[in-house]
Each structure stands twice: as structure tokens, then as C-alpha cells.
Amino acid sequence: MSASTFVDEKRLAQRLAAMARIGATEKGGVNRQALSKEDAAAQRQLVQWGEALGLKPSVDAIGNLFLRLEGTDASAPPVLSGSHLDSQPTGGKFDGVFGVLAAFEAVEAIVASGVKPRASIDVVAWMNEEGSRFAPGMMGSAVFAGARELDAVLAVVDKHGVSVKDALRDVRETLRDVPERALGERVSAYVEAHIEQGPHLENEGLTIGVVTGIQGKRTFAVRVEGEAAHAGTSTRAERKDALLAAIAMVQALADALHDAEDIVKFTIGRFDVKPSAPSVVASSVDFSIDLRHPDSNVLQALGDKIQPICEAHAGVCAVRVTELSKAMSLDFPEPMRALIRDAASGLDLRHRDILSTAGHDARYLHYVCPSAMIFVPSHLGLTHCETEYSSSSDLTAGARLLADVLSKLAA
Ligand code: GLV
Ligand code: MN
Ligand code: MN
Numbered sequence: 001m002s003a004s005t006f007v008d009e010k011r012l013a014q015r016l017a018a019m020a021r022i023g024a025t026e027k028g029g030v031n032r033q034a035l036s037k038e039d040a041a042a043q044r045q046l047v048q049w050g051e052a053l054g055l056k057p058s059v060d061a062i063g064n065l066f067l068r069l070e071g072t073d074a075s076a077p078p079v080l081s082g083s084h085l086d087s088q089p090t091g092g093k094f095d096g097v098f099g100v101l102a103a104f105e106a107v108e109a110i111v112a113s114g115v116k117p118r119a120s121i122d123v124v125a126w127m128n129e130e131g132s133r134f135a136p137g138m139m140g141s142a143v144f145a146g147a148r149e150l151d152a153v154l155a156v157v158d159k160h161g162v163s164v165k166d167a168l169r170d171v172r173e174t175l176r177d178v179p180e181r182a183l184g185e186r187v188s189a190y191v192e193a194h195i196e197q198g199p200h201l202e203n204e205g206l207t208i209g210v211v212t213g214i215q216g217k218r219t220f221a222v223r224v225e226g227e228a229a230h231a232g233t234s235t236r237a238e239r240k241d242a243l244l245a246a247i248a249m250v251q252a253l254a255d256a257l258h259d260a261e262d263i264v265k266f267t268i269g270r271f272d273v274k275p276s277a278p279s280v281v282a283s284s285v286d287f288s289i290d291l292r293h294p295d296s297n298v299l300q301a302l303g304d305k306i307q308p309i310c311e312a313h314a315g316v317c318a319v320r321v322t323e324l325s326k327a328m329s330l331d332f333p334e335p336m337r338a339l340i341r342d343a344a345s346g347l348d349l350r351h352r353d354i355l356s357t358a359g360h361d362a363r364y365l366h367y368v369c370p371s372a373m374i375f376v377p378s379h380l381g382l383t384h385c386e387t388e389y390s391s392s393s394d395l396t397a398g399a400r401l402l403a404d405v406l407s408k409l410a411a
Contacts, residue, residue, distance in 0.1 A: 029386025092388020209375030
């Protein structure tokens, strides 16, 4: 019997529910930001489940957590599967954690099938995919893939000045019995299961999305420097109002990046005004830019407009634009997609090819080994919010498909 036969819907649902209690919000979502005590508790929980199943845990220097099912051939590079346990501040119960627990369930099913894989299979929880506390996200997978320097990432601070290095030390304390492993080991393949985070599969009555690739994304930090002044006494001529300058920049950017087709995705998700006092002219504004487009040439051209537009609207203030990350669109290799398509057909799961317009850790693994992704439907496409929902049967279908795909890749 194939491994998928041994996937247990109830067990998967119970584990998802247990994880959803860690960092649960009042409105039914999750706040489990990277390297918080909730993130540490979720990792601890995963290690406990892994130990009960006989999986070997390990962590690397950037805080990626692995649980290994040993293969029979120690010289074969492992197959990796997982996603992330961290969430947005008002995140849902499935983004990321589903991919980790689907991989865990798939491995448990493979164990139950009695067939020992030739290559080891590592369930992985990548550190800080979301990038809400420490920006930009996908830190763990980027460092694993050699796309970002370990020391530079460890030096990133959150808005309270806490560094990744210090936060990581606290999480490591919770996992002190877990051995360390070298960064960036050779990998034979990577498969990430994830909720779609869009409405297409649900609208079309399909269960599985075979992900063709991931659209490109550039992120920027903008700092506008003005001067604090008295709201009652300073004249307009004297003021260097960082807020008014920032608003002019934001409006000009929104106009320049507007497309009638609604393909360009332009988001300012963070906007911090200082000193943020009612009777003081704003001395500085920091804001973020998240820009996405499936065509890498268009993404390049649009992203290149950002700095000149900000400079043109700075007025008497100073502005500094820093590009934090730049990731072009990518296509997953066709043989990996075909493997998933065939396995889905074998399980009678209705599927279609689909582009991921959200980012995922698979983006970085793509440059390390043959990689692929499996999507399951998201109700109404709602995500990065507390009402995010996917049905237990769809989640289980995704885990069943993953079990068969991992079995084949590790055989
Ligand atoms: C991932 O969470 C993204 O922002 O695409
Ligand atoms: Mn995610
Ligand atoms: Mn997310």
C-alpha cells in the first residue's frame, strides 16, 4: 500500500489545532512571530512529536529546525519537506504550519507503511519566513541556500532593537538538548506544501494546485528625515515636515505603479512616524515597500523607479531608500511538477497548474536542489489574517499527495 494510505486526517487536524493554540489570538488567528516565545514553544512541540516518532532533531546556526527520518543509504543526500512555524502578527492557523505538519504527517505515514526510504527525509521548519518582526523574511532558507550571509542576518534588529542573534539565543535555550548541524548541507530535492492564499482552487472546485513558480518581489526600506518643531509656533517656511514629504512620496509611488490590469502588487505595510506626538511636527518617517510582479523585466523597471520618485518628492526633507531584498520570478523544474501531477492523478485528486503570487521558502531551495510546491484551497482566498481557513479534507488531501511524492523522491 502506498504511503498516502496511512495519512491520518484526525491526527493531522489535532496537530494543527495544537499548534494553533500556541500564540492563539482572540479572533481565532495566531500571533507567533519569528523567534518569539510562542515560536520557541511551537518548535519545542514539534521536537517532542518528532522524538515520539523516532525522528532525529537538529538545528543549524540560523535557527532552522530539522527532524530526520533516517534512510537506508547514509551517503544519499536527504529529501527535505516543510515550511515555517512563524506567523504574521494577525496571522492565520495554516500559513506555513500546514507545510511543516503535512511533511510530518507524510513522514509518519511513510513510517507506518513499513517501507524504509533509501534517502533520509528531513521535515524542516525554516526560521522567519514571514519577515514581520525581522525584515526581510525567509531568513532561514536564504542563509541555508547561501543567498544571504549568516552574520548580516544575525545582526538584523526588530523595532525594539533586539537582534536576530540575541533572539535566536533565547530560542536555542528552549531547544538546548537538540544537537546542532552544519549549515547548508547537500539536498536531493525539496517539496513544500502550502495553502493557496488565493481563491482559484476553491472557485474551480479543485483540491490541488501544482505550483509552476513564484512571482518576483523587491522590498525596500524608506527613511524620510525632517525636523521636529512646535505645532503652534513654527511657520510653514521653517518646517521640515517628514510626514507631509512621506505622504507625497507614497501618493506619487501609488500613481506611478498603478496598472489597469491589477498585476503589479505594491504595498506599504509599515509606516512609522516619529516622534508621533500630536503637537510636534514629524521629525522622521520610516516606511516599507513590498513590490511584486510575475515578469522579472517589469519588476526590475518598476523597482528602479522607486528611488527617483522618492527623491523628487522629498522637498526640504532628506530621503534614503534602501533595497532590502530582490528576488526575480522563477519556474520550478518541469520534472518535479510532473511528479506531483502524476501522483495527484494517481490519487484521483482534481488539480491544475498554478503560479504562486505569494513568496515561500521554496524560492531559495529552488537554487539548491530540484524544488516544487503543492497548494491546497484557501477559503475565499483569505490569508495573512485571522479568518484564514482551509478544510480538513483538503489539508489531508495535500498531506496524502505529499506522502506519495516524498516516498518516490526518497526511494
Ligand atoms: C509570504 O508570506 C509573503 O509575503 O509572500
Ligand atoms: Mn507561508
Ligand atoms: Mn505568509
